[in-house]
Amino acid sequence: MGAGHDHSAKPGASTPHAEPGGLLAGNAELIASLLCGALLGLGFAIEKLAAGAPGWIALCAYVGAYALGGWFTAREAVEKLRRRKFEIDSLMLVAAIGAASLGAWAEGALLLFLFSLGHALEHYAMGRARKAIEALAALAPTIARVRQGEDLIETPVEAVVVGDIVVVRPNERLPADGFVIKGVSSVDQAPITGESVPVDKRPVEDAASARERPNGVEAASKVFAGTINGEGAIEVEVTKLSSQSALARVVQMVSEAETQKSPTQRFTDQFERVFVPVVLITVCLLLTPGVFIDEPFSKTFYRAMAVLVAASPCALAIATPSAVLSGVARAARGGVLIKGGAPLENLGALRAIAFDKTGTLTEGRPRITDVVVTGAGGEEELLQVAVAVEQLSDHPLAAAIARDGRERLGGGAIAQAQDLKSLTGRGVTARLNGQGVWIGKAEMFGVEGLAPLDAPTAEAISELRDKGRTTMVVRLGDRDLGVIGLLDTPRPGAKPALAQLRALGVTRMIMISGDHKKVADAVAAEVGLDEAWGDLMPEDKVEAIRKLSAQDKVAMVGDGVNDAPAMASATVGVAMGAAGSDVALEAADVALMADDLARLPFVVGLSRKTRWIVRQNLFVSLGVVALLVPATILGLGIGPAVAVHEGSTLLVVINALRLLAYREAPSRAAVA
Template structure:
């Protein structure tokens, strides 16, 4: 008989967080080759947001303890062999440079995959048997790329014990730095322009100057204008690549060969100026993301052993008490234990109005379950305290705070390509060889027409310049980077170009009900004890069991039940088990307790409800209540009815989404269909599908997805399988949930539904910018290629070509200033 074992991916493969990572496939290949292992695959668990490894094995051949050992040993071997690096570097200022660096790293021994982006992020996966981190760092240094100072210092401080290399920081004289600082390329370009103007002026206006002077000035212009382009072209040629930089140098050299020094200098001036301004513009987008990391203070005032002292935030540990003075920035994530204040959470969640915060009622309970602490008591690093002094207990290390995770995830998102970017990359791989073939063909024009070879050569050089897909290469990444940065600043985390584009293509959105369209804070509205049972007994049993659960309905029963019991002592239950979609069971006074909806009873070995209790369930269900039936041992104690109220902003949010072009909105809920329908009508939804188990939600999403792109909006935990199957998974209130941050494609940091139209509107605007950029890029190429074939010179061609590149970049940067009109 086959059995299954499910394990969290980060437990087996500590460096791997993504189920699609190549190391997961390597693990499967290792396991499936062993006797007793039938199959290994990835699944999304119903009760956990993260994907899990599922291993099917024969217990007669491999007992459970042995299969665990095998899986863990295989995972350890893969982790030891394959390394994943994500570095922030200096020396990459534009997309073409990023592609050159990535291609260069892929040629190194042992490097399995490498990617880089214009914002300075490098991601590498390599085999430690064949390569090393130091070899990669050395290769980057040869290409003029180095770790940022802070990253290099961290790299040296946290040196991997498995290597014998010392990761020293490298010289920061690189492609966009140098002796004159980060603007060296721009200065060189301007010097090139000045020499060009000087040479042209002397050549045309001064008869007294020696004949060699204009040429000397043009040669100087060649040096300053071609300095960085030559280095880039050399790197490409070493990798047997013939790209834009090489094309420009060939064209400039050809112009010089023909004696057209002025036109060649003009080409290099405009090209180098375009590079420098592109670098500056992309830096603007990068700074918008880097600014997030600087929100949290470097030190914190902590109370230890009765004394108050100031310590670096890196030294804070979970359980520390941090003192926050009025108007200070918070240095940590945690919950309030003393004082009240209003906190500006805009830097993390995007909320425009300060949020009132109060201490937790039970610090011990909050300490035991920090993820279940009420939002009114939770605080985040990087937010700004108001007028009250408060004390916060630390729940996350500085490297694990919501702000730190956002910075990390946004940085990683920059290296993930969007569908349009993948298309343009494929297009370039086909288009560039075609352009080269055309240029070579034009060199043989004198064989067909009566034309000097010099004219044909000049025309071929002009076509190379005109047809280079320079603007196309930057069209999509510049827009994606700006869009992701703008979203993060608005409290929305979008994990890469694909979710950003997909979000803008939606025509349908499915919503979870509890905690998404409703407040997620239901109240007890009805208490119906069974015959011979007191209301006090019914509530006492329910509270004893539900206080072990962190479900919103359980929290409501505990909160309102304690209030109604007026301080009466509650017995302690234990061995709580969740029956997904039905309820919970636990032991109380050595007797089992079942609490759940009507589907929990009468199946899976649980006896049906008594007729009187079943009638009460039906009556409350028709009234739109959420019903919790309670059984203790063999006695049905009665029914508790709860009601959740819609969020005040729900109706206005849905109307705003309709105005943005979302034509279909559906609620999919595990609650009674009548309850779901009542809430749906109240908030203005088209449809409501109730009584859905988690697997039913997945089936519903798949059905909707077959009809077109669909998003699933939920809390990021219970709805994880449905979110994973949607075109875009969107998590609410992600600032307080690690799982939501890790699993959603799009995370609304605030528990505020009004941020959803902002995200959709930004995505639609980003898609429009990307389409404009691609149209401009291809349009200019389509115009210039025939124009140069029929006689347009290199000078006008390069002016229009580089002008289109700048238009594309600055068009993308408009996203940084985008505002939601509503």
């Protein structure tokens, strides 16, 4: 075991918490802070209780407190000054040095003690959010059992290559992404997809076909690294290297999400850049009253240092990052990948969502319901031609025609078509036995040199569409052979998911589909949507999203492949079933790792909760500064100012960490 390193953890190494000595430094800072407090208490006790003791003993205790409390603060301040940043740490040091120059060693030591304690506890609390992300990286085992003939060789996961057969025993974690070739089991996919119920897995029907098109493997045979096998032993053919697995990509993308700032965070960063110099100018002005009024400089300087402490925006600096990091971590644990603070905040502000139909609101497994022969040939000729062409395509409708068509033909030999070409959004064309074949929507005929449909075919299409069927015309040469009617079943969870979204405050939900308007209307009515836009080509979907975006923020929910252009045009692009699709992971701002629409209300609710907590944190952080600054000008001391100031910093972090325990979507009233 010692030879195998956790390869999937490497992407997580880029997280801020994973820097060399990060955890040790965090503990050292906390220990130093507590020792600073102990020396502060010792010095105060000597000064107040041992009146006859030499003054230098208490002074030594305070100096020691300064050294322990100021070390990490000074180190961070120097590092930032090297990068030409004068920030909160620097302000605290100036205040502490100023207190010492006045002989107020006890109050300066108190300032450094509370600031360093707050800093250490803040790092500890933020570390908890980062650990929720890093825990993902530890899911995959370090060793895989690779089958070589009759032998099983224990191999480091990093050394497993595409095409290897790995054996997974009951109750073990899967070491790699792939598809099942032997054995039946149920797999707990919650670590990757967030699904609460184990998913039944079975071997692929055709290993050679799965090897050729691994992205087309059915969910019932596809498995992911880091998931947990159930009671049955299975054998898995590996389709991705450990560094390219869904788990590794999720860890990497969530880690990168930390660096992508939300609109609120960008605003607070800009605010700080202006606010810190304003604070310094204000402090300098507060040092001048002694020129005009009879006041000791020590009193003037002390008041200026108290204002410096009160105005330092510590809580503001951490208010948004802590909430965003906690929200992203909680989403990842629930099987949803959010790529940064911007999509997290935007998703929480949505009032409109557009849905693709096939594979999003429907199961994405259409079936043949009708075969209407309109030409001189029979049903067998129609199906033979359709299967020969569609078996070359990986479109869901093509797969349904190939699968169900073979079954209707009784499994006989199928001719081989050639020269398949996709006519985007309309259908396909190919050659079979020297003749041209066209299969697709009725709208592809009668344009671009193709003859119009004959009357019986047009009539059959109209009747099938009235019944809510998706229709595909089959033409061989110059003959219309007939029409195939298909039906894609709406997802059982679509209707309740849409109802939950309404309860969360999403007021407008639209289905956009390339299918005929009547088919789109039928599906929309079944799942409970008010609007359905049909007959849309891919470029029309992009235009539809742009039109919606001009009215309000809008999300586009699709499969991440055909819908990638529309998702890119939306305020937030959301991909379904992204665990099995590299394209979906890249194309979407938000990726629902499971093929489960119920994850959408979860993440919308979480995003709304995150926005609410960000607002609370900003209110607390700015409110404390607004109260403390005038209070210190009017005479509040450094000690109470530091206590309230650092208390507010811890309060906003603890408030943000509540997101890690998020369970249910909040009520509409809570997020309005």
